[in-house]
Amino acid sequence: MPNAAPRFHIEEIRFAERDVVLRLPFRFGAATVTSCPQVYVRARIRFADGRTREGCAAEMMIPKWFDKNPALSNEDNFAQLRQALSTTRDAYTAPAPANTAWGHFASHYVDGLDAxxxxxxxxxxxxxxxxxxxxxxxxxxxxxxxxxxGAAMSSDLCGVDPNHHGLAPDLAGFDMGAFLRAQRPRHRIAARHTVGLADAIRDADWTAPAPHDGLPSSLEAVVARYGHRHFKLKLSGDDAGDLARLARIAEVIDPVAECVTLDGNEQYADAAAFAHFLDALFAEPALRTLVAKTAFIEQPIQRATALALDMRHIASRMPMLVDESDSTLDSFGAAQALGYTGVSSKSCKGFYKSVINAARCAQGHARGGSALFLSGEDLTMQAGIGVQQDLALVAWLGLAHVERNGHHYVNGMAALPAEEQSAFLARHAPLYEHSDGATRLRIVRGELDLSSLHAPGFATGVEGSDIQWDAMRTNW
Structure with missing residues (x-):
């Protein structure tokens, strides 16, 4: 582990929450989300000389994604995530020798999964x-x-060591330092727009009143306002229904789309069911252009069996990305053996996992396995700290596009205090705009300007002062 990586104690970790109400229902698979909490984290670290620093993070608690057990309610899902946070806090703040940032993560990773x-x-x-x-x-x-x-990761401020505690033995001979130094953060990235299963394709599709907030509520209106050229399309597992819906989507996006991805959302029971859908997809004349622009399909098989089924014969027809089944640090390797060549980068799964999987892709390329790839996926990230940190991660990874859907399903920072909205807008002016009564992501010609995210901090710029912690719903 590099000597330059500073060691420190984690002195205190606190959590707070805000409720987020969606302006449009977001349906993925069998679940439809209309509201959920967003959790904020504050961590104070202490160095050997006694000085302290505080940092923050934020993430939505999306129900029915982390655990899709139908016997669990949304409140049960929220309670699970709070328990995971509390368990990690107890481990990270327990008396122990000072450690590097990576060392704190690696020292508790296996025990955390076991607990x-x-x-x-x-x-x-x-x-x-x-x-x-x-x-x-x-x-x-x-x-x-x-x-x-970006500068912190490239200089290995964290002390990333895949061999620490044997977490990534497949990278034992990989030059992680060279990989970290080679990354060149992007300053712009394309926003890949999600089309949820409950979304209107055209304005005329609305049977109930659309939100009166000045924002687009249909796919055609989204394309007109934001200029998207990258799209992620959700599938339901109903072949006939999906094909008809994809044909209607294609009418809107075929003239502008540069890249399309499909999200199977675990809706297929086995390889045969998914192969049947692919047969129909490839045979549909109205979808030829859309299929030609499709880069991959994400997690088509349910997680209970996905990593037990050989999908190589199917992967030869369309690249496949593992998402929900990428549950541990070694999942991507298991998925590759079954035909998956892609893996998602999702901040809710941990940015260290994204870094390790990106290194695996680089190692594969060096060995001639150029098919391996990483893709930035979303979990309805919200404007503010959450979306900024995820964008900083995918920018450093060099990804050309990232799924972004929080700006469509939630009315920006409309629910936040005006002072907090103004602070984010002032600090990250290239990333945000004030329009239709709220501060929100600024998307121009389908792209986001990330230039403000390279300031000190993990895409924050200052020690949490832009956030009005006293306005949170809970503090625990």
């Missing part, structure tokens, strides 16, 4: 705790060093 399993939490739920806390910790470390996320 979650004993409590009935799956690995995705358990990973939610370190995913947020690691970001808040790194924000504090970056602010102390006066470095932005």
């Amino acid at each position: 979650g399993q004993r409590a009935g939490r799956n690995p995705l739920v358990s990973s939610y705790g370190p995913a947020l806390i690691d970001r808040a910790v790194l924000d504090a470390l970056c602010l102390d060093a006066g470095l932005g996320f």
